Structure formats: structure tokens, C-alpha cells
Amino acid sequence: DAMVIQNPRYQVTQFGKPVTLSCSQTLNHNVMYWYQQKSSQAPKLLFHYYDKDFNNEADTPDNFQSRRPNTSFCFLDIRSPGLGDAAMYLCATSSQRGRIYEQYFGPGTRLTVT
Amino acid sequence: AQSVTQPDIHITVSEGASLELRCNYSYGATPYLFWYVQSPGQGLQLLLKYFSGDTLVQGIKGFEAEFKRSQSSFNLRKPSVHWSDAAEYFCAVGVQAGTALIFGKGTTLSVSS
Numbered sequence: 001d002a003m004v005i006q007n008p009r010y011q012v013t014q015f016g017k018p019v020t021l022s023c024s025q026t027l028n029h030n031v032m033y034w035y036q037q038k039s040s041q042a043p044k045l046l047f048h049y050y051d052k053d054f055n056n057e058a059d060t061p062d063n064f065q066s067r068r069p070n071t072s073f074c075f076l077d078i079r080s081p082g083l084g085d086a087a088m089y090l091c092a093t094s095s096q097r098g099r100i101y102e103q104y105f106g107p108g109t110r111l112t113v114t
Numbered sequence: 115a116q117s118v119t120q121p122d123i124h125i126t127v128s129e130g131a132s133l134e135l136r137c138n139y140s141y142g143a144t145p146y147l148f149w150y151v152q153s154p155g156q157g158l159q160l161l162l163k164y165f166s167g168d169t170l171v172q173g174i175k176g177f178e179a180e181f182k183r184s185q186s187s188f189n190l191r192k193p194s195v196h197w198s199d200a201a202e203y204f205c206a207v208g209v210q211a212g213t214a215l216i217f218g219k220g221t222t223l224s225v226s227s
Contacts, residue, residue: 004157006157033214040220040222041219041220042204042217042218042219042220043158043204043217045214048214088155090157090158092158101146101163101165101208101210102146102148102160102163102208103160103208103215104160105150105157105158105159106157107156107157108155108156108157110155
């Protein structure tokens with residue numbers, strides 16, 4: 001089945017230690033998103049890739065960066081995680097080419113910062 | 115600016131009873147409307163969507179939603195709730211393919227036996 005995969009599902013990192021979360025998709029969608037979701041809150045968009053074009057939300061901290069080496073993969077890098085970065089990180093995809101307006105989400109990565 | 119309001123933070127429904135979750139949006143035109151469900155520790159699963167046409171849309175797991183332009187609403191309904199429906203429900207608005215969704219703050223559904 002076509003899907004969005006996130007690894008790892010659970011990640012524990014130390015305060016200030018860089019961490020990378022990964023997302024892959026088999027849907028061949030050209031748009032990929034990273035959301036941050038804190039407890040009991042709605043997902044908050046961090047940035048998205050429209051093909052290779054990177055789009056950063058205005059209020060996304062500089063501590064967060066992303067890479068998209070090819071259509072299928074996208075990475076979220078947190079350079080120096082703080083306690084406030086503990087959250088669920090959700091990857092999603094959609095397709096502008098296919099006029100697919102809905103987004104398909106992966107299962108998420110739960111990040112704990114100690 | 116577009117916005118989505120889910121007025122109910124938490125709802126408790128008895129198993130077998132009917133359910134309605136409210137969603138109101140603010141947008142100049144008719145947006146693309148979605149309901150997602152999130153079980154604890156999981157990602158978001160699309161329940162249903164509205165783009166155009168019939169204003170009553172059917173989704174998965176026995177859910178339906180009705181778009182009412184005059185009320186700027188897209189309420190989610192289910193005639194008989196099951197214990198497995200307990201989860202967080204998010205209403206979302208999209209204005210263009212390939213752009214970010216705007217989410218409401220979510221409604222937590224608890225199901226009592």
C-alpha cells in the first residue's frame with residue numbers, strides 16, 4: 001500500500017544534542033510537510049517542500065532545518081534541541097500536480113528531550 | 115485570514131448514542147474541508163473531505179459531514195458511536211492544492227459505556 005513512513009517512531013535525545021527525523025513516501029506526491037504537534041494541540045506547520053522549493057513558516061525557529069534529497073525522502077534536523085522541542089513530529093504529503101488537496105500523514109515521531 | 119473553530123474542546127458520548135462535532139470556518143470563498151481523526155500516539159487519518167457537489171459527504175468508519183455554506187459550518191456526525199471512536203478529531207481547511215492545511219484546535223471524544 002502507498003503510504004507515508006516515519007522513522008524512528010520514538011526518539012530520545014539529550015538537551016542540545018542534534019537529532020534527525022526521517023520521512024519517506026511511496027505516494028509520489030510532490031509536496032511534503034513537517035508539522036510539530038505538542039500535547040493537546042493542533043499540528044503546527046514548520047515548513048514544506050513544493051518539489052525542491054523549500055518554504056519556511058515565518059515563526060519556525062532557526063533551530064529547525066529540513067532537507068529533501070529526492071521526491072521520496074524528507075528529513076527534519078533539530079540542531080540543538082531544547083526541552084520545549086519535545087513534541088510529536090508529523091510528516092505529511094500532498095500533490096499539486098494531481099490536484100490532491102488532502103494531506104496524507106505518517107504515524108509521527110515522538111521526540112523526548114532529556 | 116482563514117481560520118477554523120471547533121467550539122467543543124471535549125465531548126463525552128455514551129456508546130451507541132449519536133454524535134455531532136462542530137466546525138466553523140472563516141474564508142472568503144468555499145474552501146476545501148476535511149475531518150481528520152487522531153488516536154493517542156498516532157498520526158492523523160483522513161475521515162472525509164468536501165470539495166464541491168453534494169453537501170452531505172460520507173466518510174470512513176460510518177462518519178458523515180454536512181457542509182452548510184450559510185452557516186460556514188462543516189459538522190461531523192455519526193449515528194451510533196463505538197468505544198473505538200474515542201480519539202481526537204480535527205477539522206481542517208485547505209484553500210489550494212499543495213498548500214498547508216489550517217487546523218482547528220481539535221475536539222477530544224470520550225465514549226462511556
